[in-house]
Amino acid sequence: MTGYVDIAASAAGAGLDIFGGFHPEPGDGAPDGTGTLLLLGPREPGFWAIVTAAPEWRDGAADPLDRWSVRVVGRLARDIGGHALFPFGGPPWHPFYPWAVRSGRAFASPVTLLVHDTAGLMVSYRGAIALPGRIDLPAPPGASPCESCAGRPCLAACPPRALTARGYDLPACHAFLDTAPGADCLSAGCLVRRACPVSQAYGRLPEQSAHHMRLFHR
Known part of the structure; x- marks a missing residue:
């Protein structure tokens, strides 16, 4: 069976990183017969240039990023004898949040969003x-990056206080985005996600964040 290093290299060639993996147990919600589950996220810097040059982005049809993901992740899975799963297009809906935490590389942040060890609050x-088989996986970091983040700037970054330790006030977020000060979030991405020191080192372009914000706040 193809090993982790070879899979990671193939993913990198397609613009993706392995964002974590684990060996599922009963109750994890993985398909029956899964020996190893690998989570894939954007490889930065460079991901957005790959996606926006792809045929899905140029054909004018809806959901270009999801369609690109289906094609690219699906091909990677087939090449190594696996099965592709996605956080969209359900039902069935796959439990990506618990899977991310299970991998040991993503954690609940002080503002309740997932925070990843290399992507920070920009994780997707x-x-x-x-x-079907078990492959050897690198040891996860074991601790959330938030534990060593002295200032925790995410807690104070949201102007309408929509994202706090109490959770997410979705109506307050949308209401703020309808105001002039909210234009910064729409054009460059959520201020809370951008405040995370790990996010700032990740290399995600504002154009990608703006794309997601347009879909979120139609």
Whole structure:
């Protein structure tokens, strides 16, 4: 069976990183017969240039990023004898949040969003690959990056206080985005996600964040 290093290299060639993996147990919600589950996210810097040059982005049809993910993750999965899973297009809906936490590389942040050890609060998952056999996986970091973040700037970054330790006030977020000060979030991405020191080192372009914000706040 193809090993982790080879899979990571193939994913990198497609603009993706392995954002974590684990060996599922009963109750994890993985498909029956899964020996290893790998989570895939954007490889930065460079992801957005790859996606926006792809045929899905140029054909004018809806959901270009999701369609790109289906094609690219699906091909990666087939090449290594696995099965592609996605956080969209359900039902069935796959439990990506618990899977991310299960991998040991993503954690609940002080503002309740997932925070990843390399992507910070900019973490997103384009898909997962379920493999029938067990492959050796790198040891996860074991601790959330928030534990060593002295200032925790995410807690004070949201002007309408829509994202706090109490959770997410969705109406307050949308209401703020309708105001002039909210234009910064719409054009460059959520201020809370951008405040995370790990996010700032990740290399995600404002254009990508703006794309997601347009879909979120139609």
